Amino acid sequence: MKAMVIAALALVASPAVHAAGPEAGRWSFTLFGGVDTPVSGDVHTGATVDVPDLGPLNPALAGVAAQLRIGSRSHARVYDMATVGGLSVARAVSDRLEWFGDIRQTRASRGRLQVGxxxxPALNTALPVYGGFSAYKATSIEGGARWYFMEAGAARPYVAARLGATRTDDIKATFEIPDAGITIPDAPFYSSNWAVSAGVDLGVSVPVSARGSFVAETGIRYVDSLDGDDSAIGPLGLASINDTGRRVSVPLTVALRWDF
Structure with a gap:
């Protein structure tokens, strides 16, 4: 990100500023980075199940029954804001329309929180259950069209639509009931998979040289459901909680674009 800012300042300092941007028949290359904030979608849903014997989880609790009450937890609560970065290539059909394709990586640090x-009954008390989830890592390959509202100017606003696929790495979960001495470490939760992804972008391109532009963009992104792995949580009756994983987010990125 620091390198992008330095490069942008260097472009701004060039003596002549022209109407960079789409020009029929020309290609462009863009380097972008920023943040991506989830606004909808769950990492897991909720479930209530009876466990007749906690002995398999902690031998000292053999014969003790419990009721697990797991609540839904969103991407926003588990992972919060992610970082995003990538590359884009486009070819202009006209001075206002271009087709583009890009590759983008999204990453969020591991999260830990109370999940239920x-x-x-034997103690007539509820013990907190915590879940720790490994980092969220996804790679998107998408293409689409971008329409500029004007052919030239000091700033060129645009709208774009995209469609493609996103591969999310596998996610593991560690469940803990500290007060009962129970830990299920690194349980498989989601298997790595490809899912449909799509989005709409709103942005503005500001020419800073004959061929260079500084771009700011936001929009909405959607990634479809993940592939739940029930090998560890299924025997506990929790197989349904990871039948989800879809994610809706709002990115905010800045970019350097070069037309050639």
Whole structure:
């Protein structure tokens, strides 16, 4: 990101500023980076299941029953804001329309939070259950069209639509009931998979040299459901909680574009 800012300042300092941007028949290359904030979608849904014997999870609790009460937890609560970066290539059909294709990586640090509780009738109390989820890592390959509202000017606003696929790396989860001495470490939760992704962009391109532009963009992104792995949580009756994973987010990026 620092390198992009330095390059942008260097372009701004060039003596002549022209109407860079789409020009029929020309190609362009763009380097972008920023943040991506989830606004909808769950990492897991909720479920309530009876566990007749906690002994397999902690031998000291053999014969003790409990009720697991897991609540839904969103991408925003588990991962919060992610970083995003990538490359884009476009070819202009006219001075206002271009087709583009890009590759983008999205990453968010691992998250840990309370995901529910375990009610133990013998103690007449509820013990907190915590979940720790490995980092969210996704790679998107998408293409689409971008329409500029004007052919020239100090700033060129545009709208774009995109469609493609996103590969999300596998996600593991560690579940803990500290007060009961129970830990299920690194349980498979989602398997790596490809899913449909799409989005709409709104942005503005500001020419800073004969062929260079500084671009700011936002929009909305959608990634379809992930591939749940029930090998560890299925025997607990929680197989349904990872039948989700879809993600809706709002990116905010800046970019350097070069037309050639």
């Amino acid at each position: 509780d375990a009610f133990v």
